[in-house]
Amino acid sequence: MRTYYFDLKDGVPVRDRRGLDFASPGAAIAHSKDLAQRLRNERNIQDPRLIISVLDESGTEVHREPVYPDRP
Template identity: 65%
Template sequence: MRTYYFDMKDGIPTRDRTGLEFATCAGAIEHSRDLARRLRHDPRITDRRLSIVVVDESGAEIHREPVYPVAVKASLS
């Protein structure tokens, strides 16, 4: 099992200092997608640029999951 961290980033990152253990990086990525789905429905979240950044125990970013994927794509065009 490896520890993965789930940072929130919307301009200024909020670091996850605890992390969670997963057998594979695919499990950690799926967890980030679940987090994004839950945050998408939280009325306190107002920044449409918010992403969940998955970081492995070596500090490498392995995935970035936008909370509002449509808003992210629209801002790129």
């Protein structure tokens, strides 16, 4: 298991200091997609620039998941 971090970025990053353990990068990416869906359902979060940056233990970004992929 490796630890992955899920930072939120919309111009000003919000760092994930805890992280979550996943068996593979694919599992961490799938989690970011679920997290994006949950954020889309939050009525008070509307920034179309919002993304989830998935980082591995070394700090390397392995994926970027837009929360609002259909907005400009």
